[in-house]
Amino acid sequence: MLKKITLFLLIGLSTTLSAQFIYGDPLPDAPALSARGEHAVGVRTITITNPDQPNVAAGAKEGTFTSYDRDLKVEIWYPADADLNATIEYPEVMGQSPDTTRPIIPFTFLGRATRDAKPKKGTSPYPLVIISHGYTGSRYLMTYLTENLASKGYVVAAIEHKESTFTDAGPFPATLYFRPIDIVFTLDQIDARSKAGSDSFLSGLADASNTAIVGYSMGGYGVLNVGGAGYNPQFAAFFAAQNGGNTAISRHIMGDPAYKGGTDDRIKAVVALAPWGKTFQVWNDEGLANLKKPTFFIAGSQDDISGYENGIKAIYEGAVNTERYLLTYEGARHNVAPNPAPPEALAPGLHIDEFLRYADSVWDTRRMNNVNQHFITAFLGLKLMGKTEYSKYLNLPEVAAEKGWEGFKPRTAVGLTLEK
Template sequence: MTVLPAVPFPAVVPGDPRPDAPALTARGPFPVGVLTLTVQHPDQLDVVAALAQPTLPDPLPRSERRLTVEVWYPARLADGQLEQIHYADRVVPAPGQPATPLEWLGRAVRDAAPEPQGGPHPLVLVSHGYPGSRYLLSYLCENLASKGYVVAAIDHTDSTYADLAAFASTLLNRPLDDQVVLDRLDALSAPGSGSPLSGLLDTSRTALIGYSMGGYGALNFAGAGFAPQTLAFVPGGALAGRLSGAYTVDPRLKAIVTFAPWGGPSAVRGLGVPAAEFGVWDAEGLAGVRVPCLFIAGDQDDVSGYRDGVRALFERAVHSERRMVVYRNARHNVAPNPPPPAADTLAPYMHYAEPAWDARRLNDLNCHFVTAFLNAQLKGETEALTYLDAPDGPGELKGFPARTSLGIELHRRPAR
C-alpha cells in the first residue's frame, strides 16, 4: 500500500463545496479509495473495423472489447494516508488537433483498504459523454463513495478522448458496456472472488448515471427501446437487439440519473437518416422505462436539445416515477468537473465550462440532488425525495441557505 507524503495540495479541488452549497452536497463519513479494473467483453460486433473496410463485410467482424473501469469505494485509511490523488486525462480540442494533457485532482487514495462496515454498499455505474472519460465526473464519484456507495465509471472504448472512433460504435455499445460491467462487478462482489470488492457491494441495488451519450445508453438500458428507424444508424442491423420489446431490463437496476441525455430529434438530425418521433425513440419505446428516473438539464442545451430533447424524453417516460432538475440558462455541460488548469484555450475550456454558471456551483447542486435521489431509491430513505420537491408558491428549495436557490426548476411526474 502506498502512503502519500504530507505534501501541500491545492486548497480547492473538484468536488470541494462552496460556502453556499445545499445540505446534501457535503461528503459523507467514509474516506474514499479508488482502484482500476479491466473488463473483457468477448466476441462483440466490431463496427469500427467493419466501417474501415472498402465495402461493408457480411457478416460483420467480431473481436474482444476491453473496457477500463475506475471504481471508487468506502475505504479504511492507514495512519498518515491523505485523500489526495491525481487523475491523468487528455482532451482533443478538435479533429486533427493534438491532444491537450489534463490532470484532475481529487480526494481519494489509490488502492486503499476497503471499509466493510456499513456494507454491502449499493452500486452506481457512471457513463461519460462523447467524447469523455471515466474521470469526467470524478467529483461526483468521490462524493457518492464517501456516502456509502461503490461507484464504477466506465471508459467506453471508441468513445474516449484517447481512442475516439466511429460514432456507430458508441450508438451500439453504450448499453452493452453497462451490462457487461454490471455483470463483472457482480462476480467480483461474490464471497471468495479474491477481489478487494468481495463482499463490498450489493448489485441488487444498482443505479446508472449517464451524461449525454451516457444518458442515451442509460435510458435504453432502463427499458427505452429504440424505434425501428434506428437500425439505419449502425451497419448490419446491429441495433436490433435494443429495439422496443427485444430485450429485458436487468432486474438489478433500480434507478437511473440522466444528465442532458442525447437522442432527441434535434440531436439526431445531424446523422442524416430519418428519426423517430422522439429521435432514437418513439412513444412506445420511452414508455418502456419503469424504474425511477432523475433528469438533469440546462434549458438552453444546444447539443441534446431541451424542449424537443431532454424535456420531451422526461414527459414521455410515462411509466416511470420521474423528476427533473433544470438549470436555467445552462447549455449542455451541466455534469462534468470544472475546466482543469491546462484547458487554457477556448476549445478545450468550452468542453467543460458552462457560460452562465460557475462549474463548482453546478457540481455542488449535482451532488445534492443526486444524493437525495439515490438515497431514496437505493437506500430506502424516501424522505430524501423532499429535497427534489418544488415549494408551494414562492420560496426557497429545501436544504438551500436563504436566497441561494435562484435559477433552479424542479419538476415531478408520477408513473402512469
C-alpha cells in the first residue's frame, strides 16, 4: 500500500513540475549560459508597413506584378521595469491554412514577460536582434530565445512574415522574394524608431547600429542573403519561370548591381538555424564566399528539409571568407529551432505534423532550446557586447573530450559537435 501511495505522489509531482515548466526555462542539465539574465522582460506588438511592394503572392500577369502595401506584425521583447517572474500567455495556432486537412486550432502557451511593460533604459541603448521564422511559422515560434536574450540586455524583434505563417501560407515565391526585404525593412524601421526624439517606446532603447540577424529555415535563407551570401544567378531563372518571366528577385542575386547584401555595417553577426536552400542550388561558390559577417550555424545531422552534408554543412564549408561556427545535433532532423510542441499537439486524431512541426524524434526540444540559448548567448555576447570572456564557450574541441565542454555539466556534452 505504501508503495502505491509513493507511486501516486511521484506521478502527481511529475505532473505538477511539467505543468509549471515554461518555454525557455533551464532543465537540470542546461549549460551555463542558458540561464536568464538580470532583466525583467517586456513585450509589445507593433505593425510596420512597406508601401508599394510587388504582390508576388497574387502571381504575375504577363510577367508583371500588381503592387500592394505590405503590413508586418513585429513582436518586440526588451529589458523592462517589471516583475522578473511575471508570466504571459502567448496566442498561437496549430494547423496550416489553406490546407483543409489541417484546420486552424488556436491555443496559448506561457512565457516569462509582461505585456506593454515600461522599458528599462540603460546607460546606453541595447544591441538589437532581429528574428526571422520559417515557412510556415509565426513571431512566437522561438519565444524561449527571444525572452532569454531580452533578459540579457538585448532588444529582440521577431518578424511575422506575411504570406508565410500558419494562418496565411501564401505561394512559396512570395517567401523567396520577401525574406531578405522584410529583414532589412524591419531593421530600418526599428532604427528610425530608436532615434532620439522619436515618439516610439523604442526611442533610446535599441542600438540598431549594433545588430544581429537570426533566422530559422527560410529565415536562415533570408539572413544569409542579407549577410552577403548572394543567390545563384540560376535561381533568378527558376523564379522567373514560376512568375511569367518576372525577374524581380534579381535584387538578391550575386553580381546583380541591385544586390547590396553584406554591405550593411549595422549588422555585426548572423545566426542561421537549419538554413534552407543549398540542396536546391540557391547558392553557388561565389555567393557563399561573399558572406563576410561572423556567422553561427546550427543544424541537425539528419535534416531532411534543408539537407545536412549537401545543405547546411555545405553552406558552412563554402563561407570561406568569414569567421564561422557549425553546431550539430547528431541524429536530429530539421526542427532544431522552435519552441517545444504544446500539449494540444498530443491530442489523438490530429495530423501528425501538428506535433512534428515542433518536435524532434531523437532530441528533447527543451534540451535543444537550452543549448541554443547557451551558444547564441556566447556568440552574440562576443560579437555585439564585446564579452571576450565568452570566447571560452566557443573555442572548444570539435567533440567534447572526457572533461566535456566549457559551460556544460559533467556527462552532458554528448550528441553534439562544434566546428569552427
